[in-house]
Amino acid sequence: MNASEALLEAAARVIPGGVNTCRRRSEPRLCFRRGSGAYLEDLDGRSFIDYHAAYGAILLGHSHPAVTARVASAIEQTVLFGVGVTESEVALAEKIVEHVPSVEQVVVCNSGSEATYHAIRLARGVTGREKLIKFQGCYDGFHDYVLRNVLSRPEGVGARDPHSAGMLEAAVDATLVCRYNDLEDVRATLERHGEEVAAIIVEPVAHNSPGLLPRPGFLEGLRELCDATGALLIFDEVITGFRHHIGGYQAVCGVLPDLTTMGKAIANGFPLAAIGGRREYLERLNTTADGDVHFGGTYNGNAAAVEAGLATIAQLEDGTVHEHIFALGERMRSGLAEVADRVGVPAVVGGFGSLFVLCFMDGPLETYEDVLRNDDALFGRYRRELVARGVFEMPESLGRSHIGASHTTEDIDRSLEAAEDALRAAVDA
Ligand code: PMP
Secondary structure, X not given: OOHHHHHHHHHHHHOHHHOOOHHXXXXXXXXXXXXXXXXXXXXOOOEEEEOOHHHHOOOOOEOOHHHHHHHHHHXXXXXXXXXXXXXXXXXXXXXXXXXXXXXXXXXXXXXXXXHHHHXXXXXXXXXXOOEEEEEOOOOOOOOXXXXXXXXXXXXXXXXXXXXXXXXXHHHHHHEEEEOOOOHHHHHHHHHHHHHHEEEEEEOOOEOOOOOEOOOOOHHHHHHHHHHHHOOEEEEEEOOOEOOOEOOOHHHHHOOOOOEEEEOHHHHOOOOXXXXXXXXXXXXXXXXXXXXXXXXXXXXXXXXXHHXXXXXXXXXXXXXXXHXXXXXXHHHHHHHHHHHHHHHOOOOEEEOOOOEEEEEOOOOXXXXXXXXXXXXXXXXXXXXXXXXXXXXXXXXXOOOOEEOOOXXXXXXXHHHHHHHHHXXXXXXXX
């Protein structure tokens, strides 16, 4: 038994399953003790190039010096006051408003799930309606409003498919699930329920499926349908925000939502998330004197998160980080397509910008049903072979992978060599 396995066994005595979220169990079992830039070191001292990037929260690289230095110096003076606002909270809100096109006002919280929870309740408060449309294969957080039809198997697609025991039946039924990239499905659902729908929540790029890009006209069509029916359009930019552009994917595609949720890359691994949008909606929060939509959270705006957010955004402002990670993303995606070709395995490389995922199937990769054609067994073997070669992409079904500012061209090329070896081994196994 190696040190990771031993720690996980000890952990399992006091932490159920040994891990603190359901998706941290991996095969092979791994625990890391140090992250630096693009590299991770595990408990046995083995080094890995990291593309898991903590589900995409790490954008600049692990323990980025500008972020950790700013946080360390700030928390000597301030951690949390729980009254009023700090200068840094205001500076952060000003930065988000400056950069994210649809955002006129913004509040912060601690996780992407909190952000989507608050955004949905705000939409319900604003519209006085109860139902929500979400999309098959999109993950918008852990709460009952959205925990439906996430990575459903074929029989779950289009079915009433709550993802967890213990969910409130009424919440499950208030959530209508449509097919991503299928505007007709959304139109038909709105024809049946238009007067009741408070909001449509969508990952503008469906990275949790993974790898599905919006078809031309899909996001524009959602905008039009929301305008026609009075539902609010919520872009869940928890993955895409700050990672695809400092203004989020909305700055790339030009479609502006009413509300935006942000998280992950905004603070390079620190627990910061945000809900932004039109002033008339945000002012309904009971942070204002007349607001009637509750917004609370003891740790909202804590100094570590806010300073990490400010430090991260500062690194993104001149555009060089995005230029770098988009170029490396392109190199990785085209390199992987060539690898699969040379090995002779049917494959499609999904992703956008700094994200990539090598799926083992014939194209196209445009809908959730397409995703289900992936050869999961080969995918799992390939990822495990990668880990054995020092390249860490999460060895779980259909996990997307992330490139960050600290990866280099040499890292990508070395990873592509490992990918070819790993794929040959996975095919031969
Ligand atoms: N929305 C999206 C698009 C996500 O990918 C995630 C997390 N993977 C969430 C919301 C929830 O964020 P968190 O895990 O920080 O609660």
